[in-house]
Amino acid sequence: MVEFVVTDMEIDRDNKMKNFPRQGPVSFRHVLADFWVCPNWAHTRAHLGHILKMGDSVLGYDLAEANDNGNFEKLKLDAMHKQSRNWKLKHLTK
DSSP: OEEEEEEEEEEOOOOOOSEETTTEEOOOSSBOEEEEEETTTEEEEESBTTTOOTTOEEEEOOGGGOOOOOOGGGSOGGGSOOOOOSSOOOOOOO
16 A cells, blocks of 8 residues: 545535435435545546545555566566465366
């Protein structure tokens, strides 16, 4: 988790619907809002529009720095898991 600071917020007031089809009434407990956060100036959308204000500190995942496990060639051999599983997969259901 990375700490971000909310620098700008805009509440999305597009709540014209009272009911979603086949899902029931719309909840007004959560307010959808667009947020700009720094240190890396990222844009995000969250359901916490009624709680977060400009200058608040929030925790979130920085997906640009996430481990994607795609470059096994760059991993050091001593960092790789060498132990095998103690169970065997017998079948996959379709």
